[in-house]
Structure formats: structure tokens, C-alpha cells
Amino acid sequence: MDLKDKQEVVKNSRFLDSFKFAFKGVLTVFQEERNMRSHIVIGSIVLVLCLFLNLAVNEWLWVIFSISLVIIMEVWNTVIENVVDLAAGERYHPLAKKAKDMAAAAVLMTAGFSVVVAAIIILPKLWQKLF
Ligand SMILES: Nc1ncnc2c1ncn2[C@@H]1O[C@H](COP(=O)(O)OP(=O)(O)OP(=O)(O)O)[C@@H](O)[C@H]1O
Structure with a gap:
């Protein structure tokens, strides 16, 4: 795996992480806000x-x-x-x-x-x- 591939893997995982955090935000606002x-x-x-x-x-x-x-x-x-x-x-x-x-x-x-x-x-x- 060269440097360019590594950067793409990191980018992809950050992209998925940002979805994960956004869904966590949705969950929190539903749980905490009547x-x-x-x-x-x-x-x-x-x-x-x-x-x-x-x-x-x-x-x-x-x-x-x-x-x-x-x-x-x-x-x-x-x-x-x-x-x-x-x-x-x-x-x-x-x-x-x-x-x-x-x-x-x-x-x-x-x-x-x-x-x-x-x-x-x-x-x-x-x-x-x-x-
Ligand atoms: N630190 C503060 N200083 C001055 N006034 C505040 C402060 N915190 C809240 N208030 C006042 O009290 C009101 C109620 O605050 P609170 O934090 O309970 O929000 P809320 O509008 O009841 O929120 P929720 O959407 O959770 O029902 C606010 O709209 C504001 O007028």
C-alpha cells in the first residue's frame, strides 16, 4: 500500500466516523429533548x-x-x-x-x-x- 492508498483509507474512515457522530447527535437530541x-x-x-x-x-x-x-x-x-x-x-x-x-x-x-x-x-x- 503506497502513501496515496493510506491517505484514502484514513479519509474513508474519517468520513464514516463523521456519519457515526452525526447519528449519535440525532440519537442524543431524541433522547434528551421532549x-x-x-x-x-x-x-x-x-x-x-x-x-x-x-x-x-x-x-x-x-x-x-x-x-x-x-x-x-x-x-x-x-x-x-x-x-x-x-x-x-x-x-x-x-x-x-x-x-x-x-x-x-x-x-x-x-x-x-x-x-x-x-x-x-x-x-x-x-x-x-x-x-
Ligand atoms: N444561564 C442563564 N441565564 C439567564 N437566563 C437563562 C439561563 N439559562 C436559561 N435561562 C432562561 O430560562 C429559560 C429556560 O431555560 P432552559 O435552559 O430550561 O431552556 P428551555 O427553553 O426550557 O429548554 P428545553 O427546550 O430543554 O425545554 C430560557 O429560555 C432563558 O430565558
């Missing part, structure tokens, strides 16, 4: 509901996009909470409060966007189906 579990349950219910509503492809994309965005934003919220806790520890600090509140605001705004998507795409179809 809000994340709620997002997953609500998102799954919405997706199952959509199966019965004959959505067009672009409507599916909007629904999947908005659910994914809430989940991704919750991951970032958790990242910020952890980093702030690391920096501030048990101390009260106005900047720690600002950072955590803004991170929570980002999740809230994204959830608001999902509600708008649901109101435009899902509710009218559900209404039609039911009445």
Missing part, C-alpha cells in the same frame, strides 16, 4: 393524514419541507442551549437569556410557518373530505 419527540409525533400524524388527502407533488414538498424545518430548527435550539449552558454554567447572564430565548423564537417562527402551510394545503382538503 420537544423534539413532540415534533416527531405531530409531524408523523400530519404525514399519515396527508396520505388520505391526495396531495399533489408540490404540496407534499411544502408539507415535508415545513416538518423538516421545525425538526432542524429544534436541533439548532438544542445546540444553542448546550453551548450557552457550557459557557454560562449555573450563572444567570442576560446574554445567555437572550441567546436561549432567540433560539426558542426561531423554533416558534418555524412552527408558525408550518401552521400556515397546513392552513393553506391541508385544511381545505380535509374540509372537502369531511363535509
Whole structure:
């Protein structure tokens, strides 16, 4: 094995390691964040509901996009909470409060966007189906 092959093996193992660490991150956020579990349950219910509503492809994309965005934003919220806790520890600090509140605001705004998507795409179809 020459130097070039060795470098490729090292690169490959780092690539696999980064997947392993990313999956560990997914697992940790699910285990430790109650809000994340709620997002997953609500998102799954919405997706199952959509199966019965004959959505067009672009409507599916909007629904999947908005659910994914809430989940991704919750991951970032958790990242910020952890980093702030690391920096501030048990101390009260106005900047720690600002950072955590803004991170929570980002999740809230994204959830608001999902509600708008649901109101435009899902509710009218559900209404039609039911009445
Ligand atoms: N070190 C701190 N200094 C000042 N205010 C803080 C600090 N830590 C938390 N807070 C305030 O308390 C609130 C709750 O903090 P916490 O760390 O429990 O987050 P949370 O929003 O409850 O998170 P979770 O998503 O885990 O429910 C924050 O939104 C922030 O307003």
C-alpha cells in the first residue's frame, strides 16, 4: 500500500466516523429533548393524514419541507442551549437569556410557518373530505 492508498483509507474512515457522530447527535437530541419527540409525533400524524388527502407533488414538498424545518430548527435550539449552558454554567447572564430565548423564537417562527402551510394545503382538503 503506497502513501496515496493510506491517505484514502484514513479519509474513508474519517468520513464514516463523521456519519457515526452525526447519528449519535440525532440519537442524543431524541433522547434528551421532549420537544423534539413532540415534533416527531405531530409531524408523523400530519404525514399519515396527508396520505388520505391526495396531495399533489408540490404540496407534499411544502408539507415535508415545513416538518423538516421545525425538526432542524429544534436541533439548532438544542445546540444553542448546550453551548450557552457550557459557557454560562449555573450563572444567570442576560446574554445567555437572550441567546436561549432567540433560539426558542426561531423554533416558534418555524412552527408558525408550518401552521400556515397546513392552513393553506391541508385544511381545505380535509374540509372537502369531511363535509
Ligand atoms: N444561564 C442563564 N441565564 C439567564 N437566563 C437563562 C439561563 N439559562 C436559561 N435561562 C432562561 O430560562 C429559560 C429556560 O431555560 P432552559 O435552559 O430550561 O431552556 P428551555 O427553553 O426550557 O429548554 P428545553 O427546550 O430543554 O425545554 C430560557 O429560555 C432563558 O430565558
